[in-house]
Amino acid sequence: MTGHAPARGVTDSFPSVAAFVAAERPESPVHLLRPRRLEALARDFVAGFPGDTLYAVKCNAHPLVLWTMHRAGIRHFDVASPMEIARVVECVPDGTMFYHHPAKTPGQIRLAWECGVRFFAVDCVPELEKVAALTDATMRPVVRLAIPKGSGAVYDLSTKFGAVPDVFEATLRRAAQMGLKPAVTFHVGSQCLDPAAFRLGIEMACASLDRTGIAIDWMDVGGGFPAYYRLTQAPPLSAYFEVIAQAHHELTAPRGIRLACEPGRALMAEGGSLLVRINLRKPDAVYLNDGIFGGLTETYWGKDQLSLPFRLLDAQGRLKNGPAGSFAAFGPTCDGNDKLPWPLDLPQDAAEGDYIEFNLIGAYGREMAARYNGMHSDRVAVIDADFAGHQAEEIV
Numbered sequence: 001m002t003g004h005a006p007a008r009g010v011t012d013s014f015p016s017v018a019a020f021v022a023a024e025r026p027e028s029p030v031h032l033l034r035p036r037r038l039e040a041l042a043r044d045f046v047a048g049f050p051g052d053t054l055y056a057v058k059c060n061a062h063p064l065v066l067w068t069m070h071r072a073g074i075r076h077f078d079v080a081s082p083m084e085i086a087r088v089v090e091c092v093p094d095g096t097m098f099y100h101h102p103a104k105t106p107g108q109i110r111l112a113w114e115c116g117v118r119f120f121a122v123d124c125v126p127e128l129e130k131v132a133a134l135t136d137a138t139m140r141p142v143v144r145l146a147i148p149k150g151s152g153a154v155y156d157l158s159t160k161f162g163a164v165p166d167v168f169e170a171t172l173r174r175a176a177q178m179g180l181k182p183a184v185t186f187h188v189g190s191q192c193l194d195p196a197a198f199r200l201g202i203e204m205a206c207a208s209l210d211r212t213g214i215a216i217d218w219m220d221v222g223g224g225f226p227a228y229y230r231l232t233q234a235p236p237l238s239a240y241f242e243v244i245a246q247a248h249h250e251l252t253a254p255r256g257i258r259l260a261c262e263p264g265r266a267l268m269a270e271g272g273s274l275l276v277r278i279n280l281r282k283p284d285a286v287y288l289n290d291g292i293f294g295g296l297t298e299t300y301w302g303k304d305q306l307s308l309p310f311r312l313l314d315a316q317g318r319l320k321n322g323p324a325g326s327f328a329a330f331g332p333t334c335d336g337n338d339k340l341p342w343p344l345d346l347p348q349d350a351a352e353g354d355y356i357e358f359n360l361i362g363a364y365g366r367e368m369a370a371r372y373n374g375m376h377s378d379r380v381a382v383i384d385a386d387f388a389g390h391q392a393e394e395i396v
Contacts, residue, residue, distance in 0.1 A: 086115075128175055
């Protein structure tokens with residue numbers, strides 16, 4: 001955090017989770033951020049992707065995350081709300097923002113414009129005309145193309161936003177008629193398991209450009225790059241970069257188009273984990289101080305596709321191993337559905353007062369947490385060591 005004030009809600013840094021648990025034994029859930037790991041991931045992405053990397057702020061808007069992305073060389077930010085715009089202005093004032101929500105209110109558009117946003121996503125002529133009426137000729141409409149369902153993603157993101165080719169092309173034509181300089185974007189869906197989906201998007205966009213005769217200089221291939229959960233069946237990120245680089249070489253570079261992407265999960269997942277406490281142990285179940293209405297919300301939607309790595313620590317921070325049993329895991333609320341979608345294989349001596357650290361929560365864990373039953377924790381701690389199993393294993 002060199003050169004910045006301490007991030008809101010962050011405790012002092014600790015060398016390891018073991019040291020944090022031993023020192024504090026927290027009774028509330030704690031989101032653990034690993035800026036060293038996050039910076040390494042971001043630098044790898046900046047070096048590997050054949051174009052510009054935007055960070056999708058929606059997956060984790062914590063100030064420390066934005067500062068770390070900036071330190072790693074990221075200068076472009078995908079924002080989708082006034083809060084995210086304000087956070088980028090506050091934390092990385094030299095950043096370039098792309099307002100990639102295609103359904104905005106007039107007040108949101110005015111605020112974004114006043115804050116320096118010049119790139120606005122649209123997926124239809126009415127949205128284009130609304131944004132244009134509230135800005136000026138320097139506004140860059142980023143026209144969003146819908147990708148066909150079944151492109152290999154866990155979450156399909158084209159059922160809500162994105163234009164089918166006819167509407168996409170009509171919106172491009174209208175932008176050109178208005179004297180604006182359009183750009184193009186698409187999104188293959190979150191946690192995409194098939195690199196070929198990115199080539200499909202580039203091919204579809206280029207086919208539409210050919211039909212309209214409109215030249216562009218910027219194409220954002222969206223996010224969707226995967227994180228690697230316990231059961232994830234996906235090739236390495238390098239395979240995605242290779243597919244995109246080849247498509248760029250064949251299709252977009254000859255047209256003078258620069259590529260961009262807007263990863264969130266792939267950049268952020270390994271950069272954070274969630275530390276929860278076992279509040280009650282029963283013979284075949286554990287009751288945790290966080291669950292699907294809190295930092296584990298996304299597991300409810302992702303099920304086995306988002307099966308999280310985890311480990312058990314005792315109240316002194318020591319790793320617990322031994323013969324395992326299968327435990328149902330319940331969250332703290334009064335709702336009977338507050339239960340993880342998969343059992344936890346924990347050591348049989350798991351006990352009240354032990355801690356479970358769930359990894360790959362850096363993306364969406366904090367941002368999706370609700371305040372149901374008043375059971376919510378914003379607490380964040382900084383951990384220097386990586387989660388065990390990654391490049392520099394933590395010693396406990």
